[in-house]
Amino acid sequence: MEKRDFVIVVDSCSDLNKELRTKNGIEYVKMSFVKKFADHDEEVPASLDWDLFTNKELNDWQRNGMQLKTIQVTAEEFTNKFTEILNQNKDVLYIACSSALSGSYDYSLIVKDELLTKYPNAKIICVDSLCSCLGQGSMALDVAKMQKEGATIEQCRDYLEENKLCYNQLATVETLDYLKKAGRIKASTAFFGNIFGVKPIFISDAIGQNFAVKKVKGRKNSFIEMVNMMKELIVEPEKQTVYVCHSDCLEDAQYVKELIEKEIKPLNVSIEYLGPIIGVSTGPGTIGIYFKGQKVTVTGK
Amino acid sequence: MNTKLLDGNTFKTLLINGCQSLINDIDRINALNVFPVPDGDTGTNMRLTLEGGVKSIINENENDLSKLSKTLARAMTFSARGNSGVILSQFFKGLSNGLETLPKATANDLVKAFDEGVKQSYKVVKRPTEGTILTVMKDSTNYCKETIDENSTIEDFFASFLKEAHASLERTPDLLPVLKEAGVIDSGGAGFNRIIEGMIMALDGNILVNQEKFEEEKAKKSVGHFNADSVLEYGYCTEFILQLQNSKVDIKTFELKQITDYLEKIGNSIVAFKDDDIVKVHVHTFTPGLVINFCQKFGEYITFKMENMSVQHSELGIANNEKPKEHKKYVVIAVAPNDNLGQAFKDLGADEIVFGGQTMNPSSEDFVEAFERFDAENIIVFPNNSNIILAAQQAADNYEKANVVLIPTTSLVQCYCSLTMLDLGLDDLDMIVNDLTSTAKNVISLAITKATRNSNIQHVDIHKDDYIALIDKNIVKDNNNKINVVIEALKTINDILDKDVITIIYGKDVSDDEKQQLETLIKQNFPNLEIGTINGQQDVYNFLIAIE
Numbered sequence: 001m002e003k004r005d006f007v008i009v010v011d012s013c014s015d016l017n018k019e020l021r022t023k024n025g026i027e028y029v030k031m032s033f034v035k036k037f038a039d040h041d042e043e044v045p046a047s048l049d050w051d052l053f054t055n056k057e058l059n060d061w062q063r064n065g066m067q068l069k070t071i072q073v074t075a076e077e078f079t080n081k082f083t084e085i086l087n088q089n090k091d092v093l094y095i096a097c098s099s100a101l102s103g104s105y106d107y108s109l110i111v112k113d114e115l116l117t118k119y120p121n122a123k124i125i126c127v128d129s130l131c132s133c134l135g136q137g138s139m140a141l142d143v144a145k146m147q148k149e150g151a152t153i154e155q156c157r158d159y160l161e162e163n164k165l166c167y168n169q170l171a172t173v174e175t176l177d178y179l180k181k182a183g184r185i186k187a188s189t190a191f192f193g194n195i196f197g198v199k200p201i202f203i204s205d206a207i208g209q210n211f212a213v214k215k216v217k218g219r220k221n222s223f224i225e226m227v228n229m230m231k232e233l234i235v236e237p238e239k240q241t242v243y244v245c246h247s248d249c250l251e252d253a254q255y256v257k258e259l260i261e262k263e264i265k266p267l268n269v270s271i272e273y274l275g276p277i278i279g280v281s282t283g284p285g286t287i288g289i290y291f292k293g294q295k296v297t298v299t300g301k
Numbered sequence: 302m303n304t305k306l307l308d309g310n311t312f313k314t315l316l317i318n319g320c321q322s323l324i325n326d327i328d329r330i331n332a333l334n335v336f337p338v339p340d341g342d343t344g345t346n347m348r349l350t351l352e353g354g355v356k357s358i359i360n361e362n363e364n365d366l367s368k369l370s371k372t373l374a375r376a377m378t379f380s381a382r383g384n385s386g387v388i389l390s391q392f393f394k395g396l397s398n399g400l401e402t403l404p405k406a407t408a409n410d411l412v413k414a415f416d417e418g419v420k421q422s423y424k425v426v427k428r429p430t431e432g433t434i435l436t437v438m439k440d441s442t443n444y445c446k447e448t449i450d451e452n453s454t455i456e457d458f459f460a461s462f463l464k465e466a467h468a469s470l471e472r473t474p475d476l477l478p479v480l481k482e483a484g485v486i487d488s489g490g491a492g493f494n495r496i497i498e499g500m501i502m503a504l505d506g507n508i509l510v511n512q513e514k515f516e517e518e519k520a521k522k523s524v525g526h527f528n529a530d531s532v533l534e535y536g537y538c539t540e541f542i543l544q545l546q547n548s549k550v551d552i553k554t555f556e557l558k559q560i561t562d563y564l565e566k567i568g569n570s571i572v573a574f575k576d577d578d579i580v581k582v583h584v585h586t587f588t589p590g591l592v593i594n595f596c597q598k599f600g601e602y603i604t605f606k607m608e609n610m611s612v613q614h615s616e617l618g619i620a621n622n623e624k625p626k627e628h629k630k631y632v633v634i635a636v637a638p639n640d641n642l643g644q645a646f647k648d649l650g651a652d653e654i655v656f657g658g659q660t661m662n663p664s665s666e667d668f669v670e671a672f673e674r675f676d677a678e679n680i681i682v683f684p685n686n687s688n689i690i691l692a693a694q695q696a697a698d699n700y701e702k703a704n705v706v707l708i709p710t711t712s713l714v715q716c717y718c719s720l721t722m723l724d725l726g727l728d729d730l731d732m733i734v735n736d737l738t739s740t741a742k743n744v745i746s747l748a749i750t751k752a753t754r755n756s757n758i759q760h761v762d763i764h765k766d767d768y769i770a771l772i773d774k775n776i777v778k779d780n781n782n783k784i785n786v787v788i789e790a791l792k793t794i795n796d797i798l799d800k801d802v803i804t805i806i807y808g809k810d811v812s813d814d815e816k817q818q819l820e821t822l823i824k825q826n827f828p829n830l831e832i833g834t835i836n837g838q839q840d841v842y843n844f845l846i847a848i849e
Contacts, residue, residue: 196833197802197849198721215722217740217849218801 006091006123006153008144009081011073011104012046013097014137015245015275021048024144029073029081029094031104031277036067046070046276055273059248059284062178068280073104078111082124086115091123093153095140095160097277098208099128125153127160130208133278134243134290135167168233168293169204172222174249174285176200179210201226203296211300223252226289227259233293237266243290247274252287266291304455304504306405309369311455313358314508315500316373320351321509322499323492330495333488335479335758342660343488346383346688349664350390351496353380359516365404370397378699379666385434385489386662387691388422392438395421408453415442415462425691432477434489440469441497459501466494482758534639535610536568536587543580545600552578560596567591579603585610626676631725631733632703634671635683635716636663636693641838642713642806649720651683658713659841662689668696677703679730681737683719687711687774706730708737711774712746714804714847717835719744740849747772747790747846749783768843783811783843784819788826794848803830806837806845819844 008024010016012031021028031046044052062068082092096105105128112124129136143156151159173179199222200212214229216222234242242260246253250271257269273279274286282288304311323330323344330344357376363369374390374397381390398421399414400406406414419439423429444465449458470490474481499509545552557575560582564571568586580600586592589607596602635651637643638658646654655671657663672680680703684693690709697705710716719741727733748771756763758776763769768783769776770790777793780786791797803823807816820832830848837845 196721196804197718197831215724215736217718217722217743220801 003152004089004091004123006093006147006156007085007088008140008147008156009085009092009094010136010140011094011097011102012048012275012277013102013104013132014048014095014140015133015272015278016048016137016140017272018049020137020141024141025147026140026144027081027085029077029104031073031102032071033276033280034069034071035061036069043071044276048275050273053276055279056248058276058279062280063284070102070277070280072102073107075107075111078108079115082111082115086119086122086124091153092125093143093156094124094126095129095136095143096126097132097136098130098204100130100208101132101210101281102277123153125157127157127164128208129160129167130164130206131167131169131204133169133245133274133288134272135169135204138241138243138290138292139164139167165206165296166235166292166294168230168291168296169288170201170226170229170233171203171210171282171286171288172199172201172216172219172226173282174199174219175283178281178283201229203298206296206299209300211298213298219252220255223256223259223287226287227256227263230260230289230291230293231264234264234266234291235293237264237291240266240292241268241270242266243270243272243288245272245274245278245286245288245290247279247282247284247286249285249287252285256287256289260289306407307366307411307455308405309361309364309366312366312369313355313361315503316351316355317359317512317515318503318507318509319496319499320348320355321515322502323348323351323495325509326495330488330492333485333491335483335485341488342662342688343383343385344492346386346662347389347489347492347496350377350381350383350386353377353664353666354390354393355515359512366406367397367400367403370400373397378695379669380664381695382662382664382667382692383688384426384691385492386664387425387695388434388489389493390665390695391425392418392422395419407451408449408455408458409451411455411458412442412445412449415445418442425695430477432473432475432480433487434493436473436476437466437469437487437490437493440472441466456501456504459497459504463494463497463501466490466497470494479758483756533587533609536585537589538583538608538610539568539586539589539592539606540583541581541592541596541605542603543582543596543600544603545578545580550599555599560599563595564592626674628676630678630728631730632672632675632677632680633683633720633723634668634680635720636685636689637713638839639837641836645717645806645835645837646683646720649717650723650725651720657686657689658839659686659688662686662692665692665696665699668693669700672696672700672703672705675703679703680705681734682707683710683716685710685713685716704730706734708734708741710741712744712748712845712847713837713839714806714845715741715744715746717806718802718804718847718849743849745773745794745848747787747844747848748842749786749790749844749846750842752779784815784822787819787844787846788822791823791827791846791848797827797848798829800827800829800848801831802833802847802849803827804833804835804847804849806835806839808837808839808841808843808845811843 007027009027011029032043033046035042085092094108099105108126129139146156197217199216199219201214202210202212205211216225244253244256253271260269327344331341334341354373354377358369358373374394377390377393381387395418396414399417403410419442422435429435441462445461448461470486473487473490557573561573564584567588568584570585572583574581633651634653635646636655636657643654653671655663655667682693684690693707719737722736722740752763752765752767752769755765761776763779767779767781768786770778770786778786778790
């Protein structure tokens with residue numbers, strides 16, 4: 001039997017910019033978000049290309065108090081994208097945003113079952129990345145490399161299932177308001193009562209939730225602590241590109257980048273934007289670091 | 302009189318008189334405050350400490366001096382409050398150690414016993430300061446070592462002691478510059494001397510108060526915090542047991558809700574149980590009369606108990622007696638002066654509040670009572686005032702059912718900031734305590750209040766009724782505008798522009814306009830600071846501020 005080609009698909013949560021996607025042949029399905037006005041709502045596709053809105057605009061909307069609500073990938077979007085690929089006689093490897101954060105993964109499974117009745121010879125493999133942003137994005141980049149080197153879709157899947165918890169996230173936010181509003185953080189009320197100046201560091205835990213593992217006083221201290229934690233967790237830094245993602249706080253991202261370069265010396269440190277979905281959930285002033293390290297074993301209760 | 306031997310009964314008489322002598326002069330001693338701030342309470346603390354001891358022996362018919370002083374010392378360990386109170390309690394503890402095995406004591410025995418008292422007092426303070434009650438105790442005892450011999454009478458001993466005590470007290474400003482600057486003598490020493498004077502009067506037959514009268518006064522329980530000009534601040538802690546009456550209600554179908562719904566309208570902290578035909582209720586209310594009348598519709602009272610909470614803060618509600626204690630691995634207890642701040646601490650994870658503060662230092666016993674409300678493995682305590690730390694420590698040292706750790710916080714804001722870092726999820730006492738302590742240490746505390754008199758302290762000229770800012774207990778600024786004084790005080794902090802967070806606890810008498818004004822000015826002057834505010838509603842201090 002002839003070996004079928006496959007296409008790696010991610011979603012708007014992956015924050016892979018156009019260049020990275022094009023270079024690696026990665027496609028994405030779009031989520032969307034709703035801008036809430038007093039008298040009407042406006043739905044905007046969550047493009048990762050900053051063509052419909054700039055990163056600054058997205059963050060300024062939030063700073064000015066506009067309510068933004070994210071919407072998962074619809075069945076229609078999945079169906080269109082997957083069909084397009086299947087029609088090229090290619091299989092689909094979908095790497096989904098953590099199922100603890102979005103319903104997209106669950107939806108993809110429904111669409112998959114439906115499409116497979118129409119395309120009985122095709123393969124659609126959906127992987128719950130249990131992560132988001134460039135944790136999810138790096139997984140796609142790594143399997144794209146494997147793909148180029150001849151790996152099969154199953155080999156890529158097995159790699160992901162085996163290693164996805166090694167993709168570490170350490171993030172901190174300027175204010176907890178957005179995460180609390182979005183209901184996308186796990187912690188007790190006492191941990192997050194009405195606290196001033198406390199900057200929690202949260203990881204993506206073993207079941208893909210954002211879980212606050214540590215309280216730090218002061219923003220700068222939170223960066224320093226993140227890098228300290230990263231030092232403990234990272235594996236083979238000299239072989240990997242580390243991502244520092246930010247939502248409209250480039251200066252802070254640069255500070256963190258320099259700190260990482262000085263303290264950890266990875267192969268490369270790349271600064272990226274937090275995209276329209278993660279950025280909306282965490283709010284302006286978020287910094288996230290993504291790297292490969294020890295397997296995450298913690299689960300927030 | 303030529304008393305050669307001091308026995309238990311005589312000692313008791315001396316102590317009652319000593320206590321009364323202190324009480325008679327309490328206002329003057331409270332006013333001996335270094336800072337021109339209306340919060341002096343040394344006299345009250347010493348009185349409550351000594352009273353607790355005297356109460357424990359007043360009905361003892363124990364003529365054995367060693368046994369009597371042991372009972373006294375034990376009780377004072379728990380009634381101790383405030384630094385001077387704790388020192389006093391330890392003095393009597395040392396005294397009791399020194400008198401051990403002595404059913405009666407000679408003047409020479411007293412010298413030795415008082416010397417033990419001095420040693421014990423010095424031991425309890427981490428960094429003993431000269432020019433305080435400690436110095437007065439020590440000097441007088443040392444003087445007696447020289448003047449008293451085997452022929453001396455008890456009267457000789459006390460006369461000698463007091464003579465040097467007066468002289469030593471007068472010297473306290475020379476030893477402690479803050480006293481000199483403020484133009485006062487040490488308040489603890491002054492209180493101590495009043496006690497000795499009272500004891501001497503009793504020896505001379507000059508009885509200030511007889512035992513019955515003393516007991517009667519105590520029964521009134523007035524601790525001086527509620528007087529003719531007081532405002533009812535906390536309401537009444539009201540508890541009753543009601544016998545439901547068939548003639549009034551159908552007991553079988555009677556629902557507690559009928560009572561609690563009404564109580565919620567006129568009170569809070571409601572705890573109610575129905576046990577067959579008996580109803581037990583605990584409620585805090587400003588209008589206990591309404592409670593009495595309303596509930597009588599359903600039955601008749603078996604008991605009805607009501608206490609003004611401004612007077613009696615250490616309430617032991619029905620709830621605490623009836624409910625099984627909650628088992629907890631970690632319990633956090635903080636001292637707060639009112640419900641607003643208590644709630645703020647509870648929001649951050651405190652389990653229990655001990656009511657008290659600058660003008661109302663809780664006793665060691667108050668802490669022990671709070672400990673007792675839980676079946677705890679570890680208890681973390683925030684005393685929140687330098688004058689409360691010792692009493693809390695004494696409670697911790699004397700508590701065996703749990704491991705008690707003190708976070709030595711000296712201000713309410715420091716506690717607040719520290720609690721924001723509370724993370725019991727770490728599930729490691731050392732790590733938890735380390736986080737809390739290091740955060741607390743990092744806090745710079747400011748307090749803004751009105752000066753009660755003209756004064757010159759630490760080279761700052763202070764005018765009566767001006768606003769003054771204290772930074773970690775140093776007076777730094779004086780200004781006639783309470784907003785400006787904050788900004789000016791903040792500017793004196795060297796690395797203020799490197800700080801991250803300012804937490805402001807608003808007191809009573811701060812208007813919304815003033816809050817707005819202050820926050821705007823802070824943003825303008827210190828754009829690096831993230832501002833957090835709490836409506837603390839505290840007395841005395843308009844603003845309590847933390848910089849981190």
